[in-house]
Amino acid sequence: MxxxxxxxxxxxxxxxxxxxxxxxxxxxxxxxxxxxxxxxxxxxxxxxxxxxxxxxxxxxxxxxxxxxxxxxxxxxxxxxxxxxxxxxxxxxxxxxxxxxxxxxxxxxxxxxxxxxxxxxxxxxxxxxxxxxxxxxxxxxxxxxxxxxxxxxxxxxxxxxxxxxxxxxxxxxxxxxxxxxxxxxxxxxNTAVEGQQHPKHANGAIDLIGCLLCVPDDALPDVERRYETYLGRAAHRNGSTRSFDLGDASVIIVAESALPDVLPGERPPALPAFVGYTVAVHDIAQTEHHLRTAGVPYRTPRPDEIVVPASEALGVAIIFRPAVD
Missing domain, CATH: 3.10.180.10 (2,3-Dihydroxybiphenyl 1,2-Dioxygenase, domain 1)
Structure with a gap:
């Protein structure tokens, strides 16, 4: 491929x-x-x-x-x-x-x-x-x-x-x-000399993930489509399909498995992009900012913070520490 x-x-x-x-x-x-x-x-x-x-x-x-x-x-x-x-x-x-x-x-x-x-x-x-x-x-x-x-x-x-x-x-x-x-x-993605990369109060560094939720019976067809779009085979794990793109990934999840992948979230429609993942400098800094700003969040796993879709204009934001 x-x-x-x-x-x-x-x-x-x-x-x-x-x-x-x-x-x-x-x-x-x-x-x-x-x-x-x-x-x-x-x-x-x-x-x-x-x-x-x-x-x-x-x-x-x-x-x-x-x-x-x-x-x-x-x-x-x-x-x-x-x-x-x-x-x-x-x-x-x-x-x-x-x-x-x-x-x-x-x-x-x-x-x-x-x-x-x-x-x-x-x-x-x-x-x-x-x-x-x-x-x-x-x-x-x-x-x-x-x-x-x-x-x-x-x-x-x-x-x-x-x-x-x-x-x-x-x-x-x-x-x-x-x-x-x-x-x-x-x-x-064209690099530009002098382009500024602003600092973010929540410590955000890079976009590293995208999560697409689909009906269970549509999973094989969507997997096939994205294998064609991305030019690679998916890694299969139960009802999820993951495509590795260097340091980032695109993950397709069947609706029935979404509660395990993104607890507390429900898709607004199907199919739908339901979340994206951002790498941060320091997850403690991220949590401190969200708590100080009064933003509700969840911590479904160690070193992971999720701002629910209801607080982020219809899509969940998953914060995770950057991997050096």
Whole structure:
């Protein structure tokens, strides 16, 4: 199997209220910059306006957690938001607007299911090889595209070119870029000189895990799909399937086994991303911050802290000590 996937690139939450989401995650001890709102004219010569989706990032050492909100005319824009003009020739504007609106429609559909985690993107050092591998396996995807995402440097916010692809469902008439569990893709993680990695009050270092819950009878099919997406076989343990990605992992768990894997949690729908794991410097520091901030948490295992989905916008956060 292929070796073109090496890590987690990011996971993403889709939320209803960007301002409230940022406040929630800052209370959890994460450092977040002001959100970015892309702007485009809706017709040649018109004034640019926010379109599509706004986002902010929890930047970690190797990867990040994204928080996304669909841009809605009725939703106020935070006062400190960064408006990011997208420069496009007039003849390309209709196509870009259609793509932006298609992405926003998918995100809105995810939000209609539940507020929470709907995005998983894994990292590749060779995206073209990953695309070729998917083609050889007859796994549909939207092709390799280039976009820009904001990063924080000592000189301020910069837009970083990023190449990515989105995996399509093999179900007939399913919208492009929308799988039953959400949006799954592959991206290239480009290192940038001068990129800042902010410190987090909860001690967060890296994103190291993603947990997907599925109906028991769907486990074999989802396992097969992810073996194709990730280019490797799963490690089987009862009703869980684990895919090792270097220092990170993607775990698929059958609904009946979720109480053993993530005690106290119930999936908001099926299939659903129900948790992600963050490595921290010092688990005692993490616990101290959460206790001081008044955030409810569980300690289901030694050296593990779980903030329940009810406190983290629909997805559980699992904190574990970093392994040197």
């Amino acid at each position: 292929g070796k073109d996937i090496s890590d987690l690139h990011h996971v993403g939450l889709v939320v209803r209220d960007m301002t409230a989401a940022i406040e929630t995650y800052r209370r959890l001890g994460f450092t977040l910059p002001p959100p970015a709102y892309p702007t485009l004219p809706t017709a040649p010569g018109a004034l640019p306006r926010p379109v599509g989706a706004a986002n902010t990032h929890i930047y970690l050492r190797r990867n990040f957690v994204e928080i996304v909100a669909v841009v809605d005319d009725g939703q106020p824009i935070p006062g400190d938001a960064h408006l990011i003009p997208l420069d496009v020739p007039d003849d390309k504007l209709p196509g870009l607007l259609a793509a932006v609106r298609g992405t926003a429609a998918n995100l809105a559909a995810f939000l209609d299911r539940f507020q929470g985690m709907h995005i998983l993107v894994v990292d590749s050092a060779d995206l073209d090889s990953a695309a070729a591998r998917l083609d050889a396996a007859d796994a549909g995807h939207g092709g390799v595209h280039a976009v820009q995402r904001p990063i924080e440097t000592a000189d301020g916010t910069r837009m970083l070119p990023t190449r990515y692809l989105e995996i399509n469902s093999d179900e007939t008439d399913a919208p492009r870029g929308r799988l039953p569990e959400g949006r799954v893709g592959i991206a290239e």
